[in-house]
Amino acid sequence: MTHESEGPALPADRGRLSAAVKAYLLDAGPLPSDGDVEAADPYGDDLQLALYLCYELHYRGFAGVDPGLEWDPELLRTRAALEERFLTALRADTPVHETVEGALKELLVEPADGTGVSHYLRDEGEPWQLREYAAHRSLFHLKEQDPQVWVLPRLSGRAKAALAAVTFDEYGGGRPDQVHAKLFADLMTDLGLDTTYGRQVDAGCAEMLAIVNLMSLFGLHRRLRGALVGHFAEVEITSSPASRRLSEAMRRTGAGPAAERYYDEHVEADAVHEQIMRHEVIGGLLEDEPQLADDIVFGIDATEYLEGRLAEHLLSRWRAGESTVYRPLRLVGKRVGEQAEGQVGEQAGEETREDPATAGRSRVLGAV
C-alpha cells in the first residue's frame, strides 16, 4: 500500500464509530459493527465525523492514509450504512413543502425582523464568536463548490450549462486569487485562524459536519441529483441578504478588509447565482426530468432543516456565553496574542496554537 505522505491530518475521533473508521484508515483495526451504526445518533458528533472521514477520501484524503481506500468495498459498505441512518432520519424529520414553487417562494421572503445567526452576528457578535462561526463554516468554504461539482455530469443541456457558469464564478472565473475558497482563507487570516485545509475540523460542531456531509451525500449519488440541485439553490437564494449582514458584522468589529470582502463579494455574486439557480438550473432540470420535483423540494427543505439545527446550536450557546466549538480553534499569527488574557500584544509568529478561549467546550466566555 502507498500512503499519502502529505495532506490533512486525521481529526480526533468522537466515539466508537469515528474511532473505528479512523483505525481502519490507518490499517490498525476493524470497521464499526452494524450494531454500533444502528445505535448511533444520526445527527451526533460520532456518526457525522465517521461519515465525514469516509467522504473526505473523495476530496483531499488524509496524511498517512492509503488513497486507494477511496474505493475500498468494505469501507464503502460502512459508508452506505452511515448514509442510510442519516438519510432516513432526514426524510423523517424534515418538514417538506408540497411543490418546488412553494419551497422557493418561502425562501424569497425576507423576515422583517429576522432572528438568524447573521442577524445576531451583525447586531451583537463579538470577535470570538465571528472566529468560531468562520471556523465552523470553513469545513465547507475551504472547499467551496467542490461538493456541488459532483452533480455536473448528471445534468444536461440548460441546467448543466447554467450550473457550470455558476461554478466558473465560484472558482474565481479563471483567476486563482479570486477562487472563493481562497477568499475565505483570506477572511480566516484576518480573523487569526489557521487556514490549513482540515485544521479546523476538530473545532467543527456536529451540526456543521452534518451540513457538509449533506452536500457530499447529495453530490456523490446520482440518484440524489435533484436533491443536490435543490440544496444548492437554497444556499444561493439565502446567501445574499445573510452575506450583507455578515459583512456588516465584520465591518463593525474591525475584522479586516479580506473578511469584509468575502461577504461583500457574495452579496453581489449570489444575487446573480440565485436567479440562475432558480430559472436555469431548477427550471432546466424540471424540463428534462419533471419526476425529480420531490427530490428538489427535499434538497431545499433538508438544507433548511440542518441550517436551523446549526443556528439553534450556535445561538443557544452564544446567548449563554458559551463556546460552540467541539475542540479549541487553531489560531495563527498576531491575533493569538489578543486571545489570551494577560498575553495581549504577544506575537506568536506563524506557529499554530490552540485558542485558550475555547479550550474548554462549555467554559463560560463572558469575560473574553
Add this chain to the structure above:
Amino acid sequence: MPNDSADAPRRITVQRRGPWLVDGPVEVELEDGTTVSSDRFRVALCTCRRSRRYPWCDTSHRRSAPPAARRPATDTEPPSEARPAPDAGPA
C-alpha cells in the same frame, strides 16, 4: 460568453419583480457621471432602486414578512420565536 459571435445581439432578461439579467462584462454609467463595471459572466441590474450596491442587485427587492412565515411549522418544532430562521452561508 466565450463562444458568442461578437456581433450577436446581447440578451437582457426582464422580470416583473427582480433585477434585469444581462451577460457580462458590462459598464454602467450612473446619473452622477461615474462609471462602474462588472466582469461577472452574468450581471443582475437593480430595477427597484432599493439596492445598497446600486446598480447591482443585492436582493433588496424581496418582500418582507414576519419571521414566523419563514419556515413550515411542524408538531415537533418549538414555537417560532424560539427557533431561529436559518441562513446558510454563502456559496
